Amino acid sequence: YRSKPTPGRHFLQIPGPTNVPDRVLRAIDNPTMDHRGPDFGKMAKALLEKLRLVFQTKGPVVIYPASGTGAWEAALTNTLSPGDRVLMCETGWFATLWKEMAERLGLVPEFIGTDWRRGADVAAIEARLREDKGHLIKAVCVVHNETSTGCTSRIDEVRRAMDAARHPALLMVDTISSLASIDYRHDEWGVDVTVAGSQKGLMLPPGLSFNAISEKALKASETARLPRSFWDWKAMLAANATGYFPYTPATNLLYGLNEAVDMLLEEGLANVFARHDRHAEATRRAVRAWGLEIQCAEPRHYSSSLTAVRLPEGHSADALRAVILERFNMSLGNGLGQLRDRVFRIGHLGDLGDLQLVGTLGGVEMGLRLAGVPHRPGGVQAAMEYLAGNA
Numbered sequence: 001y002r003s004k005p006t007p008g009r010h011f012l013q014i015p016g017p018t019n020v021p022d023r024v025l026r027a028i029d030n031p032t033m034d035h036r037g038p039d040f041g042k043m044a045k046a047l048l049e050k051l052r053l054v055f056q057t058k059g060p061v062v063i064y065p066a067s068g069t070g071a072w073e074a075a076l077t078n079t080l081s082p083g084d085r086v087l088m089c090e091t092g093w094f095a096t097l098w099k100e101m102a103e104r105l106g107l108v109p110e111f112i113g114t115d116w117r118r119g120a121d122v123a124a125i126e127a128r129l130r131e132d133k134g135h136l137i138k139a140v141c142v143v144h145n146e147t148s149t150g151c152t153s154r155i156d157e158v159r160r161a162m163d164a165a166r167h168p169a170l171l172m173v174d175t176i177s178s179l180a181s182i183d184y185r186h187d188e189w190g191v192d193v194t195v196a197g198s199q200k201g202l203m204l205p206p207g208l209s210f211n212a213i214s215e216k217a218l219k220a221s222e223t224a225r226l227p228r229s230f231w232d233w234k235a236m237l238a239a240n241a242t243g244y245f246p247y248t249p250a251t252n253l254l255y256g257l258n259e260a261v262d263m264l265l266e267e268g269l270a271n272v273f274a275r276h277d278r279h280a281e282a283t284r285r286a287v288r289a290w291g292l293e294i295q296c297a298e299p300r301h302y303s304s305s306l307t308a309v310r311l312p313e314g315h316s317a318d319a320l321r322a323v324i325l326e327r328f329n330m331s332l333g334n335g336l337g338q339l340r341d342r343v344f345r346i347g348h349l350g351d352l353g354d355l356q357l358v359g360t361l362g363g364v365e366m367g368l369r370l371a372g373v374p375h376r377p378g379g380v381q382a383a384m385e386y387l388a389g390n391a
């Protein structure tokens with residue numbers, strides 16, 4: 001689908017969809033099977049079981065044949081009723097889209113702001129919950145890793161804030177660009193609904209999304225009155241109990257998911273997280289050596305799955321990305337919302353090794369030069385020194 005011949009492999013370094021490993025591609029390439037037959041049931045039942053390990057939960061995880069946006073809608077419609085208040089955090093573009101969805105569904109979101117340069121404001125969440133003596137707020141919704149800014153919110157701290165305020169709201173967390181890249185603990189952090197997608201840390205093409213569901217969320221779903229049909233957990237969980245789905249699942253993507261989960265478990269989740277932390281640190285060292293600014297201004301909130309880089313005033317991030325695509329066959333993430341053309345985003349999540357990262361940073365450094373963006377050379381060198389020194 002490239003418009004001109006481009007020797008060598010395309011570098012897909014956007015923060016998702018990410019590179020799909022050959023092992024996963026080969027698994028997807030198996031013949032489609034009868035999704036009501038015995039072999040499918042066996043495969044899916046085992047998959048639904050081991051998938052829980054990735055979410056660090058003992059509870060159910062449901063899989064939708066949909067992009068992440070569908071799983072957002074599923075989280076809200078299964079647990080809430082028209083007119084319910086929800087506390088959401090404006091960490092960036094994706095948090096804003098989720099909030100707009102809540103409004104369209106007939107919920108009443110309150111939006112706690114940030115400057116898009118840090119994660120959710122935990123103190124503000126706690127203060128607002130303490131004020132809500134009548135417990136009108138039914139859910140707190142946080143995007144764990146804000147893909148538009150490269151800021152990661154501290155979900156453990158959000159949980160503690162909710163507990164300190166003794167507030168019974170549900171906690172819903174979007175992990176679309178953090179699951180299987182950044183440490184995330186559904187059970188330990190008392191999350192009620194975790195939303196995830198296939199196309200980032202899970203190393204699959206787009207097309208699957210997930211809800212991990214707590215007992216409290218399941219209980220809430222019994223009385224939640226927002227209309228839902230396709231997204232309804234009840235029919236899904238009933239069918240999943242024997243390894244089946246209430247409608248036709250994305251059979252071949254499930255083969256891929258099965259393989260991807262095996263790969264993650266073979267590497268070990270702790271090693272997967274450490275690999276992402278290390279690549280993120282190497283990337284930040286490169287950015288600093290170039291003399292450019294990282295969009296995330298709070299080191300405690302640095303993202304391990306992507307780094308958003310600010311362009312000096314008067315320079316276009318989109319022009320830089322265009323040069324890099326044209327000359328080096330590499331895609332980088334664009335700025336979204338208020339960051340349009342102001343930042344570019346380097347995805348360093350999913351199936352990524354040291355040399356791919358060095359190649360990625362090399363493409364950026366050459367692109368900065370070709371696009372005439374003021375910078376100092378030596379970013380790639382700084383990254384290599386860090387990677388070699390921490391091999």
Ligand code: PLP
Nearest residue numbers: 067068069094145147176177197
């Ligand atoms: N939430 C986050 C944090 C995302 O990064 C994305 C997509 O990039 C979404 C939600 C929306 O997911 P999708 O585009 O798969 O519907």
